[in-house]
Amino acid sequence: xxxxxxxxxxxxxxxxxxxxxxxxxxxxxxxxxxxxxxxxxxxxxxxxxxxxxxxxxxxxxxxxxxxxxxxxxxxxxxxxxxxxxxxxxxxxxxxxxxxxxxxxxxxxxxxxxxxxxxxxxxxxxxxxxxxxxxxxxxxxxxxxxxxxxxxxxxxxxxxxxxxxxxxxxxxxxxxxxxxxxxxxxxxxxxxxxxxxxxxxxxxxxxxxxxxxxxxxxxxxxxxxxxxxxxxxxxxxxxxxxxxxxxxxxxxxx
Amino acid sequence: xxxxxxxxxxxxxxxxxxxxxxxxxxxxxxxxxxxxxxxxxxxxxxxxxxxxxxxxxxxxxxxxxxxxxxxxxxxxxxxxxxxxxxxxxxxxxxxxxxxxxxxxxxxxxxxxxxxxxxxxxxxxxxxxxxxxxxxxxxxxxxxxxxxxxxxxxxxxxxxxxxxxxxxxxxxxxxxxxxxxxxxxxxxxxxxxxxxxxxxxxxxxxxxxxxxxxxxxxxxxxxxxxxxxxxxxxxxxxxxxxxxxxxxxxxxxxxxxxxxxxxxxxxxxxxxxxxxxxxxxxxxxxxxxxxxxxxxxxxxxxxxxxxxxxxxxxxxxxxxxxxxxxxxxxxxxxxxxxxxxxxxxxxxxxxxxxxx
Numbered sequence: 345x346x347x348x349x350x351x352x353x354x355x356x357x358x359x360x361x362x363x364x365x366x367x368x369x370x371x372x373x374x375x376x377x378x379x380x381x382x383x384x385x386x387x388x389x390x391x392x393x394x395x396x397x398x399x400x401x402x403x404x405x406x407x408x409x410x411x412x413x414x415x416x417x418x419x420x421x422x423x424x425x426x427x428x429x430x431x432x433x434x435x436x437x438x439x440x441x442x443x444x445x446x447x448x449x450x451x452x453x454x455x456x457x458x459x460x461x462x463x464x465x466x467x468x469x470x471x472x473x474x475x476x477x478x479x480x481x482x483x484x485x486x487x488x489x490x491x492x493x494x495x496x497x498x499x500x501x502x503x504x505x506x507x508x509x510x511x512x513x514x515x516x517x518x519x520x521x522x523x524x525x526x527x528x529x530x531x532x533x534x535x536x537x538x539x540x541x542x543x544x545x546x547x548x549x550x551x552x553x554x555x556x557x558x559x560x561x562x563x564x565x566x567x568x569x570x571x572x573x574x575x576x577x578x579x580x581x582x583x584x585x586x587x588x589x590x591x592x593x594x595x596x597x
Numbered sequence: 598x599x600x601x602x603x604x605x606x607x608x609x610x611x612x613x614x615x616x617x618x619x620x621x622x623x624x625x626x627x628x629x630x631x632x633x634x635x636x637x638x639x640x641x642x643x644x645x646x647x648x649x650x651x652x653x654x655x656x657x658x659x660x661x662x663x664x665x666x667x668x669x670x671x672x673x674x675x676x677x678x679x680x681x682x683x684x685x686x687x688x689x690x691x692x693x694x695x696x697x698x699x700x701x702x703x704x705x706x707x708x709x710x711x712x713x714x715x716x717x718x719x720x721x722x723x724x725x726x727x728x729x730x731x732x733x734x735x736x737x738x739x740x741x742x743x744x745x746x747x748x749x750x751x752x753x754x755x756x757x758x759x760x761x762x763x764x765x766x767x768x769x770x771x772x773x774x775x776x777x778x779x780x781x782x783x784x785x786x787x788x789x790x791x792x793x794x795x796x797x798x799x800x801x802x803x804x805x806x807x808x809x810x811x812x813x814x815x816x817x818x819x820x821x822x823x824x825x826x827x828x829x830x831x832x833x834x835x836x837x838x839x840x841x842x843x844x845x846x847x848x849x850x851x852x853x854x855x856x857x858x859x860x861x862x863x864x865x866x867x868x869x870x871x872x873x874x875x876x877x878x879x880x881x882x883x884x885x886x887x888x889x890x891x892x893x894x895x896x897x898x899x900x901x902x903x904x905x906x907x908x909x910x911x912x913x914x915x916x917x918x919x920x921x922x923x924x925x926x927x928x929x930x931x932x933x934x935x936x937x938x939x940x941x942x943x944x945x946x947x948x949x950x951x952x
Binding site: 352394396415416417418420421425426428432433434435436437438444445446449451453455457458459460461465469508512 | 624758803806807810812813814815817818821822824825826827829830831832833839853
């Protein structure tokens with residue numbers, strides 16, 4: 345059984361069919377790419393999988409459990425964490441606090457412990473902080489723990505967003521244009537990081553514009569155009585696929 | 598790494614020592630006053646201290662909602678009203694429950710009970726409120742304030758209407774009929790200030806606990822970025838409900854303490870202006886931390902008292918204060934303190950954004 349199963353997924357915004365009858369499935373341990381020209385509906389698919397939009401048709405299954413129509417916070421608890429195309433951090437608080445909020449749904453103590461700081465609170469908080477530090481180290485910004493999130497450089501903010509998503513122990517990580525706005529060195533580091541993330545047992549679904557980046561790291565790619573799937577396969581196949589070439593380069597007139 | 602955590606450790610203890618020092622100073626001053634060493638001729642200062650304590654509680658409560666969860670309310674006098682009127686109606690021997698033939702409760706029980714009722718009503722109010730933002734939310738809370746005002750003003754059978762209720766029973770701690778502690782504000786010994794300070798201290802500790810927990814972080818998350826908060830597994834509706842309830846609880850308790858201190862209540866105390874005073878105190882002191890609301894309550898109460906003769910221009914003065922703060926010092930007095938300590942090379946800096 346696939347980890348993520350998207351079946352006949354459609355959504356329309358007041359008549360505009362942004363995504364139509366989309367099918368794909370992501371296997372466990374895969375790095376799966378979702379590409380397409382501007383406005384093809386990639387981010388819309390992301391928003392439906394993560395619960396930000398409610399699809400107008402079709403189903404989404406995570407580990408066989410139907411998740412479409414659930415709230416974002418419920419889906420996060422079920423194991424899907426995401427990053428955003430335009431960075432969405434908690435800007436005015438510290439990097440550490442961002443990481444603590446990232447673990448919100450994994451912290452087991454309840455309201456009573458929050459009020460009175462019981463022993464369970466102290467134990468959980470210590471473990472939560474350790475895990476946050478470990479994850480910051482993993483993405484490569486361990487020394488920025490006490491800085492305000494908005495004080496980080498653009499590349500570091502992207503890394504923090506990935507770290508914040510990772511720290512909630514997801515089984516599926518959605519990366520929405522992670523390499524956007526990065527320089528070539530940062531892109532190389534990011535590619536290495538995504539491969540490392542897969543080694544930790546996290547499946548990655550990635551929307552990206554940068555072809556070199558996508559071709560380099562993904563196992564399979566789904567190509568969208570005008571909200572429909574035009575091709576699905578390995579990066580090598582996609583580069584030669586006539587429909588993909590036409591969508592990207594335009595048909596011969 | 599090691600030095601970093603050490604530094605943090607000592608900073609924490611320094612802060613704790615400072616807090617303990619301030620607390621000890623307050624206790625010392627009060628004890629000296631109680632024994633006629635300090636301010637022996639000027640008992641008015643006790644009443645002022647009680648007011649400051651009560652306003653600090655209310656403003657701290659508003660801070661949970663505004664400073665941490667980022668939700669504005671111009672109607673917290675409504676919760677103040679629930680706490681005050683509720684507690685009086687539950688404990689008075691002539692009005693409220695007594696009219697219905699029910700034995701009144703002792704105030705020491707009715708105050709916390711009405712705090713909880715205020716919390717419940719706050720939670721209910723958050724259901725429509727959590728769908729609104731900014732000015733729509735302000736309007737809703739103003740309407741709530743107005744409703745509470747009109748309710749207490751228009752049930753003369755229970756509340757004596759606009760005339761108000763006199764002879765509100767004082768707070769006493771009784772056990773098996775024997776009075777252990779008697780908290781009164783108008784007798785020769787002004788022990789009420791102890792009660793207010795004790796409640797303030799307890800509620801401040803509770804507030805600090807809340808904001809440093811999962812619960813408080815969920816509030817900060819919705820203040821900072823609702824989309825990201827939702828994606829991080831924070832149930833936004835729940836966080837808003839809880840922050841409204843906690844905030845209402847604090848203000849409700851403050852209302853109860855006020856009513857039993859003054860010994861008289863009328864609907865006039867709970868008009869819209871009172872809500873504006875809370876907001877002024879919070880913004881002036883600085884929101885999103887512990888000291889800000891207390892500083893704000895302190896300064897604004899003194900301002901209010903010193904301009905007693907200018908009653909009619911009070912709202913004008915608040916307006917000017919608010920405008921000055923918003924334009925020149927958006928982080929309030931606390932922010933001013935931070936930037937001054939930053940100027941002298943101290944580890945000041947706004948490391949925790951004040952809303």
